[in-house]
Amino acid sequence: MTRMAPPPGSGCRDIPVLRERGQREVFCGLTGIIWLHRKMQDAFFLVVGSRTCAHLLQSAAGVMIFAEPRFATAILEETDLAGMADAQEELDREVARLLERRPDIRQLFLVGSCPSEVIKLDLGKAAERLSREHAPHVRVLSYDGSGIETTFTEGEDACLAAMVPVLPETQARELLLVGALPDVVEDQALSLLSAMGIERVRCLPARRADEMPGVGPETVFALTQPFLGGTRDALMRRGARHIAAPFPFGEEGTTAWLAAIAAEFDVPREQFEAATDAPRDRARRAVAAATEMLNGKRIFFFPDSQLEIPLARFLTRECGMEAVEIGAPYIRQDVVGPDMDLLAPGPVLSEGQDVDLQLDRARAARADLTVCGLGLANPLEAEGLATKWAIELVFTPVHFYEQAGDLAALFARPLRRRAALKLEAAE
Numbered sequence: 001m002t003r004m005a006p007p008p009g010s011g012c013r014d015i016p017v018l019r020e021r022g023q024r025e026v027f028c029g030l031t032g033i034i035w036l037h038r039k040m041q042d043a044f045f046l047v048v049g050s051r052t053c054a055h056l057l058q059s060a061a062g063v064m065i066f067a068e069p070r071f072a073t074a075i076l077e078e079t080d081l082a083g084m085a086d087a088q089e090e091l092d093r094e095v096a097r098l099l100e101r102r103p104d105i106r107q108l109f110l111v112g113s114c115p116s117e118v119i120k121l122d123l124g125k126a127a128e129r130l131s132r133e134h135a136p137h138v139r140v141l142s143y144d145g146s147g148i149e150t151t152f153t154e155g156e157d158a159c160l161a162a163m164v165p166v167l168p169e170t171q172a173r174e175l176l177l178v179g180a181l182p183d184v185v186e187d188q189a190l191s192l193l194s195a196m197g198i199e200r201v202r203c204l205p206a207r208r209a210d211e212m213p214g215v216g217p218e219t220v221f222a223l224t225q226p227f228l229g230g231t232r233d234a235l236m237r238r239g240a241r242h243i244a245a246p247f248p249f250g251e252e253g254t255t256a257w258l259a260a261i262a263a264e265f266d267v268p269r270e271q272f273e274a275a276t277d278a279p280r281d282r283a284r285r286a287v288a289a290a291t292e293m294l295n296g297k298r299i300f301f302f303p304d305s306q307l308e309i310p311l312a313r314f315l316t317r318e319c320g321m322e323a324v325e326i327g328a329p330y331i332r333q334d335v336v337g338p339d340m341d342l343l344a345p346g347p348v349l350s351e352g353q354d355v356d357l358q359l360d361r362a363r364a365a366r367a368d369l370t371v372c373g374l375g376l377a378n379p380l381e382a383e384g385l386a387t388k389w390a391i392e393l394v395f396t397p398v399h400f401y402e403q404a405g406d407l408a409a410l411f412a413r414p415l416r417r418r419a420a421l422k423l424e425a426a427e
């Protein structure tokens with residue numbers, strides 16, 4: 001049905017991990033609002049932060065123009081920071097004004113930032129109070145998106161984890177897909193699952209507040225993103241069970257992810273093959289077309305999106321690349337263990353970051369492609385290294401069979417550009 005994992009001991013699960021706890025070079029969790037607000041159509045994200053936070057959001061979302069934006073920043077002024085004004089009262093007023101003006105809002109997220117964390121503004125308490133005040137029309141929740149201790153994909157994890165305790169209880173045997181995928185990609189997953197005969201599928205987050213799934217002891221869930229460890233824990237606290245699997249990147253990852261779900265629901269082998277054979281074949285051909293440029297090339301991952309391990313698995317096993325170092329902000333074996341089982345030993349696995357030391361290693365390695373955050377990409381490009389921005393991997397549809405070719409192409413593009421530039425220079 002699917003390629004088997006290498007025998008125990010031949011993957012990367014048990015190799016020593018280089019753990020670094022130094023200065024980090026990453027975006028903060030507010031970034032997630034950019035894709036979350038697109039997904040949840042009646043949600044609003046109110047960042048309780050500074051002008052810096054407002055600027056970050058505006059520039060990250062700068063390419064989009066909204067008639068009715070669905071995120072904003074409640075600015076904490078210097079007086080709030082000095083504790084001279086009652087920020088809670090100000091927040092209540094701000095929320096009341098917003099909800100009066102925008103009756104379309106059904107879910108309001110108060111998003112914590114570095115400044116709100118520094119002044120220890122209790123947004124959890126504020127959310128409870130405001131939820132009582134504005135129920136039943138609006139539910140108010142809070143989560144932290146501050147950059148003090150988080151990487152940019154942790155914003156989505158914190159947001160989804162905040163939703164889990166308030167999901168209704170259900171006794172139904174249902175599959176829950178967890179992760180904010182673009183609608184068109186989510187629809188592809190639902191149609192594959194439906195072709196396998198699995199119809200009772202719900203999504204977290206749902207597109208609208210009144211479609212939010214229930215959760216209970218008969219819920220089984222599959223993560224679609226490797227950065228959702230906190231959400232996984234929250235769902236398990238509600239009695240749901242995690243279907244561990246490699247992540248659905250590339251043909252092999254998608255097949256293995258679907259196969260784990262198929263095993264859980266006793267899908268007959270013939271039905272699984274009937275549902276997956278044609279898209280698998282398309283995916284293989286699409287990946288092969290993009291792989292020419294990647295084959296035999298060396299890649300170095302800085303820790304950023306938390307997608308690093310599953311992507312390294314895809315690039316080494318399906319695209320012929322060689323991984324030199326795979327850095328990830330966190331390595332949770334209960335989340336990425338199945339991907340580690342498929343990764344051949346050889347690359348350095350590093351967790352956390354000490355950016356200067358890692359830059360030294362990247363410079364010494366001079367890989368053909370270095371995957372990193374925006375802050376590191378420009379200096380490395382100036383030093384002659386080809387780079388790929390990790391953040392693009394979260395903003396671009398990359399999951400499941402139909403996107404497998406695009407995912408490979410995302411990595412091939414910087415190499416192609418560099419090859420073209422070299423050619424031009426030689427002429």
Ligand code: SF4
Nearest residue numbers: 028053113114146147
């Ligand atoms: S939350 Fe912190 S890191 Fe993020 S924009 Fe605001 S001040 Fe900057």
